[in-house]
Amino acid sequence: MSRPIIIAVPKGRILAEALPLLAAVGIEPEPAFADEDSRALRFATTDPGIELIRVRAFDVATYVAHGAAQLGIVGSDVLLEFDYSEIYAPVDLGIGHCRISIAEPAALAAADDPRGWSHVRVATKYPELTRRHFEARGVQAECVKLNGAMELAPTLGLATRIVDLVSSGRTLKDNGLVEVEVIAEVTSRLIVNRAAFKTRADRVVPLVDAFRRVVAGRTAA
Template sequence: MDELTIAMPKGRIFEEAYELLVGAGYDLPKELDDSRKLIVEAPNEKFRFILAKPMDVPTYVEHGVADIGIAGKDVLLEHDRDVHELLDLGISACYIATAGLPDTEMDEVTPRIATKYPAVASHYYRSKGEQVEIIELNGSIELAPLIGLSDRIVDIVSTGRTLKDNGLVEYEKIADITSRLIANPVSYRLKQQRITELVDKLREQVGR
């Protein structure tokens, strides 16, 4: 049986994906859930897990250091990686939206958009025929409209609580986001039987 190397992000996605794998009948070590290690073995299933930052998972899969991975659709939209998207796992559901201060118009000359998703934001506003200036930030995106750095932000929305707590309102929904199972194209050919078996078991769990 071929060993599968699986890249997974820590946090909410990891916890929900772990439950899916266990529910699908895979025998995973309990310490996997709270391990501080970056590489964890599950010898009973011949799985090797790489625990990575969410943005890095598709990179590891694209370059073949991981055969498969679990990544948010937001990451896949932002970074055009050469990977196969095999299954929508339906976990960690949220969406990308535009937001800003209530009852405000965007600058008529060059609206400024703050985001950690510059590619997604650029594509969205281009599709609307709007020319904007993208300001890339890595954290506290909600701060940008409050200090006059941007007219709008483009960010992930889960419950909307963070926007509300900072006095912001949602304007436009851009895309629904869930986590996806992805595969390296070469690994998918060489280990197709194992990967297909995994996909089939997970599909039964998520009902897709």
């Protein structure tokens, strides 16, 4: 019996939107997947040749890049941060809409002009993406790596500004911050390990085509 195709799916905000897409291509996880008390991370599906693993969003790209999973679903923010050459992203799934933005305290923003920046100290979980963005503008960026609670950094003096995902903007507002620049719009993508796309084409290519058809159908509806 051939090895199952492993699809890495992210914990958190994207998962709820990803499950209907998976179901539409005939992939539904076993009941334990929905059990909040379950500590399992690997799950069978209605397709005996496909299994799901549920991991952190940043780890989805790593599992796929290294071939531990053949496909995955992940935000384009993660792809921009890691820029793995081993990953092919053939389908924009049109879910998980948000943006990567620069934000700063409202009082500072009232008198600030981003065009005048020459050096910035930024708290972010996207240090590579952030450095590249500012380097392209000729701005030196000192990045403080954080994995969460980014909005605390300016209020506690850790960094003047943050670069983070923004959806509604409510969290920024509640913490006295405002967006001053959008770096990139973000959606979730179907990603594929490039080697698996060739060596397991008999299973991987039809899956990619199925996702593409589902997304096209949704767009046309």
